[in-house]
Amino acid sequence: MSRAEPARAPGARPFALLGSELATLFRRRRTIAMLGALALVPILIAIAVRVTSAGSSGRGPAFLSDITQNGLFVGFTALTVSIPLFLPLTIGVVAGDTIAGEASLGTLRYLLVAPAGRLRLLGVKYLGAAVFAIAASAVIVVVGIGIGALLFPIGPVTLLSGDTIGAGDFALRALLMIGYVSMSLLGFAAIGTFISTLTTVPVGAMAATVVLAAASQIMDALPQLSAVHPWLFTHDWFAFGDLLRNPISWDSYAQNAVLQLGYIVVFGSLAIGRFTTTDVLS
Amino acid sequence: MTTDAAIETSGLTKIFGRQRAVDDLDLTVPRGSVFGFLGPNGSGKTTTIRMLLGLAGASSGEIRMLGAPMPGALRSVLPRVGALVEGPAIYPFLSGRANLLRLDAADLHAPSATRRARVDAALDRVGLSHAAQKKAHAYSLGMKQRLGIANALLRPRDLLILDEPSNGLDPQGTREVRSLIRSLAAEGTTVFVSSHLLSEIEQLCSHVAVMSAGRLVAHGTLEELRRGEVRVTVRTPDAANAARVLTELNLPLDEPASGDTAGSGDSVSAVLVDGVLPETVTAALVAAGVRVRGLSVAGETLEERFVALTGEGFDVAG
Amino acid sequence: MNKNVKWLPAILAPVLVIGAVVAAPAVARAASTPPDKTAQQVLALIATAKDAAYSGTVEQHSDLGLPQLPTAGPGSSAGGSDATAQILDLLTADHTARVFVDGASKQRVQVLDKLAERDVIRNGSEVWTYDSKTKKANRITLSARSSAGSGTPIIGPVPNDPDTSTPGGSATPELQTLSPAQLADRAIQAITPSTYVAVTSTASVAGRAVYELELTPKTGSATLVSHVVLSVDAATGLPLRVVVDARGQKADAFSVGFSSIDFSTPAASLFRFTPPTGATVTTHTAPATSPTKKPHAAPNAAAHPKPTVTGTGWDTIVELPAGATATKGSSPTPSATQSKLLDELTTAVPGGRALQTSLLSVLLLDDGRVLVGSVPIASLESAVQ
Numbered sequence: 001m002s003r004a005e006p007a008r009a010p011g012a013r014p015f016a017l018l019g020s021e022l023a024t025l026f027r028r029r030r031t032i033a034m035l036g037a038l039a040l041v042p043i044l045i046a047i048a049v050r051v052t053s054a055g056s057s058g059r060g061p062a063f064l065s066d067i068t069q070n071g072l073f074v075g076f077t078a079l080t081v082s083i084p085l086f087l088p089l090t091i092g093v094v095a096g097d098t099i100a101g102e103a104s105l106g107t108l109r110y111l112l113v114a115p116a117g118r119l120r121l122l123g124v125k126y127l128g129a130a131v132f133a134i135a136a137s138a139v140i141v142v143v144g145i146g147i148g149a150l151l152f153p154i155g156p157v158t159l160l161s162g163d164t165i166g167a168g169d170f171a172l173r174a175l176l177m178i179g180y181v182s183m184s185l186l187g188f189a190a191i192g193t194f195i196s197t198l199t200t201v202p203v204g205a206m207a208a209t210v211v212l213a214a215a216s217q218i219m220d221a222l223p224q225l226s227a228v229h230p231w232l233f234t235h236d237w238f239a240f241g242d243l244l245r246n247p248i249s250w251d252s253y254a255q256n257a258v259l260q261l262g263y264i265v266v267f268g269s270l271a272i273g274r275f276t277t278t279d280v281l282s
Numbered sequence: 283m284t285t286d287a288a289i290e291t292s293g294l295t296k297i298f299g300r301q302r303a304v305d306d307l308d309l310t311v312p313r314g315s316v317f318g319f320l321g322p323n324g325s326g327k328t329t330t331i332r333m334l335l336g337l338a339g340a341s342s343g344e345i346r347m348l349g350a351p352m353p354g355a356l357r358s359v360l361p362r363v364g365a366l367v368e369g370p371a372i373y374p375f376l377s378g379r380a381n382l383l384r385l386d387a388a389d390l391h392a393p394s395a396t397r398r399a400r401v402d403a404a405l406d407r408v409g410l411s412h413a414a415q416k417k418a419h420a421y422s423l424g425m426k427q428r429l430g431i432a433n434a435l436l437r438p439r440d441l442l443i444l445d446e447p448s449n450g451l452d453p454q455g456t457r458e459v460r461s462l463i464r465s466l467a468a469e470g471t472t473v474f475v476s477s478h479l480l481s482e483i484e485q486l487c488s489h490v491a492v493m494s495a496g497r498l499v500a501h502g503t504l505e506e507l508r509r510g511e512v513r514v515t516v517r518t519p520d521a522a523n524a525a526r527v528l529t530e531l532n533l534p535l536d537e538p539a540s541g542d543t544a545g546s547g548d549s550v551s552a553v554l555v556d557g558v559l560p561e562t563v564t565a566a567l568v569a570a571g572v573r574v575r576g577l578s579v580a581g582e583t584l585e586e587r588f589v590a591l592t593g594e595g596f597d598v599a600g
Numbered sequence: 601m602n603k604n605v606k607w608l609p610a611i612l613a614p615v616l617v618i619g620a621v622v623a624a625p626a627v628a629r630a631a632s633t634p635p636d637k638t639a640q641q642v643l644a645l646i647a648t649a650k651d652a653a654y655s656g657t658v659e660q661h662s663d664l665g666l667p668q669l670p671t672a673g674p675g676s677s678a679g680g681s682d683a684t685a686q687i688l689d690l691l692t693a694d695h696t697a698r699v700f701v702d703g704a705s706k707q708r709v710q711v712l713d714k715l716a717e718r719d720v721i722r723n724g725s726e727v728w729t730y731d732s733k734t735k736k737a738n739r740i741t742l743s744a745r746s747s748a749g750s751g752t753p754i755i756g757p758v759p760n761d762p763d764t765s766t767p768g769g770s771a772t773p774e775l776q777t778l779s780p781a782q783l784a785d786r787a788i789q790a791i792t793p794s795t796y797v798a799v800t801s802t803a804s805v806a807g808r809a810v811y812e813l814e815l816t817p818k819t820g821s822a823t824l825v826s827h828v829v830l831s832v833d834a835a836t837g838l839p840l841r842v843v844v845d846a847r848g849q850k851a852d853a854f855s856v857g858f859s860s861i862d863f864s865t866p867a868a869s870l871f872r873f874t875p876p877t878g879a880t881v882t883t884h885t886a887p888a889t890s891p892t893k894k895p896h897a898a899p900n901a902a903a904h905p906k907p908t909v910t911g912t913g914w915d916t917i918v919e920l921p922a923g924a925t926a927t928k929g930s931s932p933t934p935s936a937t938q939s940k941l942l943d944e945l946t947t948a949v950p951g952g953r954a955l956q957t958s959l960l961s962v963l964l965l966d967d968g969r970v971l972v973g974s975v976p977i978a979s980l981e982s983a984v985q
Contacts, residue, residue, distance in 0.1 A: 027375075158878070164876050223692075245710065265616075
């Protein structure tokens, strides 16, 4: 009688599922379309500014007026435009789809029977959403810098503090900014993953997740609720500007990291509690 | 072969709200058997399979699979179990091959070095090699079913749990699946097949369990179930006399049709219990002066037996 | 498998997180209590801190009883082009600034706005201001007298409020010659007729033990100020926080103070400012008067007619003659009739309009005169006669 070895077989890679998850996620047409739409944001901004050569100071999103003088600012302008809606929208779609999407396809039961292990699957799914968040912010910044360099003159970058930095420092800060923005979205992705464990209808989970991001931003804009502002997961989303100060203000980075970690712990635990006890009936 | 059963449940119960989907199920699937799990749709078969595989938690009762308690030993047991649960499920945007690669990667114990080779072998075994690179959303129902079976065969398994394996397959495909299951069984794999198709079970299985409304109504080898069903039917104008004779032979009479009293019609039938031979019945009837127009001894079809057990018809035609 | 056990981490994690959130400030508060000091000693301590080098984050909160407006999209909360909106923002919104100080002659303040920044950089006699929104830089050269190390930081956590008599305020040349102890004595003498002074030493600000100097007006209901608390770092004497409470208001009406502070010398490069290419640079030479925090105000200050001051102490009323507030287009305070928003904030009174905040009353007369005081509106009205 053939008897497969239950212990870990030689050559089994524990990260194979993560690789498979990322490959599946990024080969999916929907994912590519969303990243394409995000890449379109800086491209449209750059073309609009180029065509109209509008740079009226003080109007429009931050950094817009800087673009004509330095194309490298297109990436930052695009981030400013994308953070309130486009980024949470795309990450809400991916995070809301994590478990609910597999459940609606029915593949969830086969992954679990494989056995993927419920904790491992949940972790891999969340990591997939997190990697997407990094990819999404990187696409905006990198495409923005690229299109800006193509259409506008580039040169040393002026920080918010009025000081000027060179190319190496700029590249470092752009990287830090991608890191900051993706980190800002991690708590949100955890919320989306938790909501995704509650339903087998992915669209419902996506919508609920995106609505939460909007609600949090609205609450953040109401001064009457100032007491809860520091606890909102969207509160520090725009503080990526602190990376454009001299010296870099790390306070918001640290504060945001702690805040996002709190959200990850709370909603991660809720997701684990829910997902490890629920009956998979789809 | 080890002596313990491949699957053993005791008192297994699943309650959804106020409904007892599975009620106090005591099931034993011997190793090496091809076990038919029969029951009409909604009788609790799939819920039972979900509990066996750890997808759903049992409300009460215990499960042992391949000698280990479930779902406690889920991580060591499931790699040895291939499963098709409630139809295949696919990623429509991936090719058939990529679907299998992904599901295989989900198994922490599956060696990655042999992954591609194993996937190709499984596709070959279910006859899907030609469509391996095709996006799965273009698959027909039968191709998806084959892909689902291929997933169950990605690694050498000790136990296969196949829920309605020939669903959606054409007669040719059904025959192929049947021969596949036979060959797997010949290799020593225990196969647990659930179906609402009696003919499928009858042709494949060595053991059968019958579910009805969440309860187990019959459980044993196919032979055991068949044996109890031999009955004798006497056509005679002296029905009342014949009934008396059969009763004297301790044969349980069938319930007469509605409106008739025992022996008022022109035929009497009874189950031919063990040890009573047809010739004994004939002799007794003749000795009692019953005018026999005809006497038939027939093993009841499994279908009639199961209709009697479950109170529902089976989709015999498939 | 018991389902309830699996849910346990899910229930515990939020409890732990919330527990940590509640417990963390309690732990931070456990700073050691410094030895007791009198008010004079505390003031003397402050005067020793003028050469301190430090950097930190300052937060300002206002609750002046004005309506709060929702902050709209990114970058629109502060520094709008409309001057009234700018003032409103200053009065109603909270601000965060970073302060870098290396002795008396090198300072930099960065007001951190959302995706924007306003900077004031002083390096010896050279002062730069820069606004990232408008891309405007001002270069102000201080005259020899005002830049000679007067010990007056051009800007700082302590507002130039004559009522609070803080040494960080408008120091006159005469005061420079006094020792810290003498300075403290003078200050106490100046304020005791109008003010009760008390010192406590149990609080902490930005994780540091402080002396709290509590100033309570003796005038009672004549002023809107309930009391002022000045927190002074026990080790260095640096004022770390000022809180002003208004009569009949529970929340602090105004507070400005360090949320974090680091007593190491900031990098010298921070004080060397080169305006970025593309910025509009204006050059000024500052008059001998000490420049104020507002970049716009400095060049215009000399042009303004002199205000009239009535009363002393907490219930002082300042009367600005007509024309003082509606000078050029760049003036931060447009005349009342020009601004619809201001109309909504003020109420009509005989002879003009009045603005009542929890800390300050403003009377805008139709003839253009403006009366300001930390007193009820009625006091302003009676001061007009």
